[in-house]
Amino acid sequence: xxxxxxxxxxxxxxxxxxxxxxxxxxxxxxxxxxxxxxxxxxxxxxxxxxxxxxxxxxxxxxxxxxxxxxxxxxxxxxxxxxxxxxxxxxxxxxxxx
Amino acid sequence: xxxxxxxxxxxxxxxxxxxxxxxxxxxxxxxxxxxxxxxxxxxxxxxxxxxxxxxxxxxxxxxxxxxxxxxxxxxxxxxxxxxxxxxxxxxxxxxxx
Amino acid sequence: xxxxxxxxxxxxxxxxxxxxxxxxxxxxxxxxxxxxxxxxxxxxxxxxxxxxxxxxxxxxxxxxxxxxxxxxxxxxxxxxxxxxxxxxxxxxxxxxx
Amino acid sequence: xxxxxxxxxxxxxxxxxxxxxxxxxxxxxxxxxxxxxxxxxxxxxxxxxxxxxxxxxxxxxxxxxxxxxxxxxxxxxxxxxxxxxxxxxxxxxxxxx
Amino acid sequence: xxxxxxxxxxxxxxxxxxxxxxxxxxxxxxxxxxxxxxxxxxxxxxxxxxxxxxxxxxxxxxxxxxxxxxxxxxxxxxxxxxxxxxxxxxxxxxxxx
Numbered sequence: 001x002x003x004x005x006x007x008x009x010x011x012x013x014x015x016x017x018x019x020x021x022x023x024x025x026x027x028x029x030x031x032x033x034x035x036x037x038x039x040x041x042x043x044x045x046x047x048x049x050x051x052x053x054x055x056x057x058x059x060x061x062x063x064x065x066x067x068x069x070x071x072x073x074x075x076x077x078x079x080x081x082x083x084x085x086x087x088x089x090x091x092x093x094x095x096x097x
Numbered sequence: 098x099x100x101x102x103x104x105x106x107x108x109x110x111x112x113x114x115x116x117x118x119x120x121x122x123x124x125x126x127x128x129x130x131x132x133x134x135x136x137x138x139x140x141x142x143x144x145x146x147x148x149x150x151x152x153x154x155x156x157x158x159x160x161x162x163x164x165x166x167x168x169x170x171x172x173x174x175x176x177x178x179x180x181x182x183x184x185x186x187x188x189x190x191x192x193x194x
Numbered sequence: 195x196x197x198x199x200x201x202x203x204x205x206x207x208x209x210x211x212x213x214x215x216x217x218x219x220x221x222x223x224x225x226x227x228x229x230x231x232x233x234x235x236x237x238x239x240x241x242x243x244x245x246x247x248x249x250x251x252x253x254x255x256x257x258x259x260x261x262x263x264x265x266x267x268x269x270x271x272x273x274x275x276x277x278x279x280x281x282x283x284x285x286x287x288x289x290x291x
Numbered sequence: 292x293x294x295x296x297x298x299x300x301x302x303x304x305x306x307x308x309x310x311x312x313x314x315x316x317x318x319x320x321x322x323x324x325x326x327x328x329x330x331x332x333x334x335x336x337x338x339x340x341x342x343x344x345x346x347x348x349x350x351x352x353x354x355x356x357x358x359x360x361x362x363x364x365x366x367x368x369x370x371x372x373x374x375x376x377x378x379x380x381x382x383x384x385x386x387x388x
Numbered sequence: 389x390x391x392x393x394x395x396x397x398x399x400x401x402x403x404x405x406x407x408x409x410x411x412x413x414x415x416x417x418x419x420x421x422x423x424x425x426x427x428x429x430x431x432x433x434x435x436x437x438x439x440x441x442x443x444x445x446x447x448x449x450x451x452x453x454x455x456x457x458x459x460x461x462x463x464x465x466x467x468x469x470x471x472x473x474x475x476x477x478x479x480x481x482x483x484x485x
Contacts, residue, residue, distance in 0.1 A: 001315070001333040001366060003301070007129070008184040010100070012153060015177035016143050016163050024098070024153070026129055026182060032298070032317055032331040040129040042098040042153060046307050046364070051186075056303060056315070056333060061158045061255075061352045061449075062366035066307050069364075073143070073166075073176040075098060075159035079364040080306035085317060087299040089342075104226070105281040107197070109250060112274035113240050113260050121195070121250070123226055123279060137226040139195040139250060148283075158255045158352075158449075170240070170263075170273040172195060172256035201420070202475040204391070206444060209468035210434050210454050218389070218444070220420055220473060234420040236389040236444060245477075255352075255449045267434070267457075267467040269389060269450035292412070292430040292463060294398070323395070323414055323428040337404050337461070347400060347412070347430060352449045353463035357404050360461075370461040371403035376414060378396040380439075 001056045003082060004029045006049050010042050018072045025049060025078065027057055032085075034093050043076035044069050054093060056080040098153045100179060101126045103146050107139050115169045122146060122175065124154055131190050140173035141166050151190060153177040195250045197276060198223045200243050204236050212266045219243060219272065221251055226279075228287050237270035238263050248287060250274040292347045294373060295320045297340050301333050309363045316340060316369065318348055323376075325384050334367035335360050345384060347371040389444045391470060392417045394437050398430050406460045413437060413466065415445055422481050431464035432457050442481060444468040 008026035012019075022044055029039040034054075043057045046066040055078045057063075063077040064070055084094045105123035109116075119141055126136040131151075140154045143163040152175045154160075160174040161167055181191045202220035206213075216238055223233040228248075237251045240260040249272045251257075257271040258264055278288045299317035303310075313335055320330040325345075334348045337357040346369045348354075354368040355361055375385045396414035400407075410432055417427040422442075431445045434454040443466045445451075451465040452458055472482045 002331075003333065008182055008189070010153065010177075010182040011180045012177035013180050014144050015153075018162065019177060024177075026184060028129065031329070032319065038128070042100065047305050056301065056306075058364045058366040060366055062355060062364050064159060064162070065309065065355070065362060065364040071162060073155045073159050073162040073174055075155040075157055077364055080301075080303035080310060080315075083302045083304050085299055085301040087317060092299070105279055105283075105286070107250065107274075107279040108277045109274035110277050111241050112250075115259065116274060121274075123281060125226065135225070137196075139197065156254075161256060161259070168259060170252045170256050170259040170271055172252040172254055202473055202477075202480070204444065204468075204473040205471045206468035207471050208435050209444075212453065213468060218468075220475060222420065232419070234390075236391065258450060258453070265453060267446045267450050267453040267465055269446040269448055293428075294430065322426070323416065338402050347398065347403075349461045349463040351463055353452060353461050356406065356452070356459060356461040368461055371398075371400035371407060371412075374399045374401050376396055376398040378414060383396070 001058050002029055004055055004057055006051055006053045006055060016073050027055060027078065032087055041076045043078050044074045045078045047078055047081055049078050049081050054082040054095065056082055098155050099126055101152055101154055103148055103150045103152060113170050124152060124175065129184055138173045140175050141171045142175045144175055144178055146175050146178050151179040153179055195252050196223055198249055198251055200245055200247045200249060210267050221249060221272065226281055235270045237272050238268045239272045241272055241275055243272050243275050248276040250276055292349050293320055295346055295348055297342055297344045297346060307364050318346060323378055332367045334369050335365045336369045338369055338372055340369050340372050345373040347373055389446050390417055392443055392445055394439055394441045394443060404461050415443060420475055429464045431466050432462045433466045435466055435469055437466050437469050442470040442483065444470055
């Protein structure tokens with residue numbers, strides 16, 4: 001999994017029938033030091049993530065292992081909202097600070 | 098998923114039998130700011146995308162989760178035509194503007 | 195899928211038993227403008243591609259969706275010989291020109 | 292698989308139900324000469340790895356082949372703690388030296 | 389598949405139970421001209437490859453299609469020892485020359 005920030009959402013009316021009512025969020029990838037990278041992914045959301053939330057996303061067939069993405073043409077899913085992480089013993093990100 | 102623009106199509110007469118009548122589109126990858134990247138993918142089309150359409154495509158085994166790609170040797174599929182997306186609260190792309 | 199050119203072949207006597215009589219071709223990746231990239235892949239061949247042919251190849255589990263690669267430790271397959279493709283309305287490659 | 296060092300951990304309260312009690316570690320990727328790369332992955336832990344441990348991790352659907360990750364939306368798993376490795380006949384890393 | 393050279397091996401005592409007695413080799417990736425790249429992978433060995441052997445390896449779920457890797461948390465497997473390959477009609481590598 002990689003860490004990213006929810007920075008937007010994508011609207012699509014004409015889509016595969018399995019994607020009806022599937023929320024698609026734009027996630028900017030962050031590195032382990034919480035620096036934004038010039039890289040993004042559009043991910044399905046299985047946890048109700050909101051704007052600016054730091055999240056974890058999984059890709060590939062693993063993205064279809066949640067109840068809402070099972071069997072769907074979706075290759076990335078947000079499976080957790082990140083509360084905090086540390087690196088080398090020091091806190092890097094704290095949601096509630 | 099990533100966002101791309103339909104920029105062309107690929108014609109192939111000699112192909113795996115499962116690919117008969119499978120439309121194959123050339124998609125140029127765009128970044129989250131809608132800037133074209135020097136990167137492309139050839140994708141099957143499950144939604145009837147047209148030239149210049151902005152689309153979402155899924156890769157890997159997820160590309161085989163649509164009715165038209167199931168069980169086929171296809172590793173990328175267009176599964177949505179993008180109407181719009183926003184980034185940090187600002188609209189980046191609007192199909193009908 | 196990506197586009198590539200068949201530039202060689204790989205010979206291997208000692209190999210997994212499932213790969214007996216499996217032809218393995220060396221494919222150089224080309225970009226959407228038909229410029230050769232400094233990147234290659236060794237792919238199984240499901241369509242009888244020949245030297246210098248422009249081909250489409252699929253990777254990952256999708257590479258195992260042809261009759262000749264099913265269930266085999268093969269992560270790339272040539273599933274089509276390209277006749278032509280266009281980009282932005284202009285022809286980029288034409289096999290028989 | 293790639294080699295990495297356990298450099299931290301990620302805490303997430305709101306997550307997919309299948310991830311309850313799943314430990315998520317931050318792993319920095321190392322190259323074959325044991326030099327840290329500017330690349331990381333968040334991985335599930337199937338072996339009880341500790342801080343600073345050098346580990347092997349597997350990605351994609353292979354990450355779901357352990358007892359603790361089976362069927363879960365997890366695309367990376369630590370499946371071994373590395374004791375040592377050699378390169379060209381010379382020892383590169385020795386855990387107990 | 390990609391071509392690589394066996395340059396070492398990895399020892400791991402604490403590992404997922406499915407990996408007992410699984411040999412793990414360090415493979416340096418080579419390009420199509422047989423030039424070593426600054427890239428490696430740790431791969432399971434299904435063919436009894438030895439030090440300095442040029443090999444082919446497969447990644448992803450395809451790496452689990454050999455008898456010794458089936459169902460295991462392994463995302464790369466050596467499935468062939470390369471005897472030779474040619475590029476544009478010229479021999480690039482010959483094992484027995």
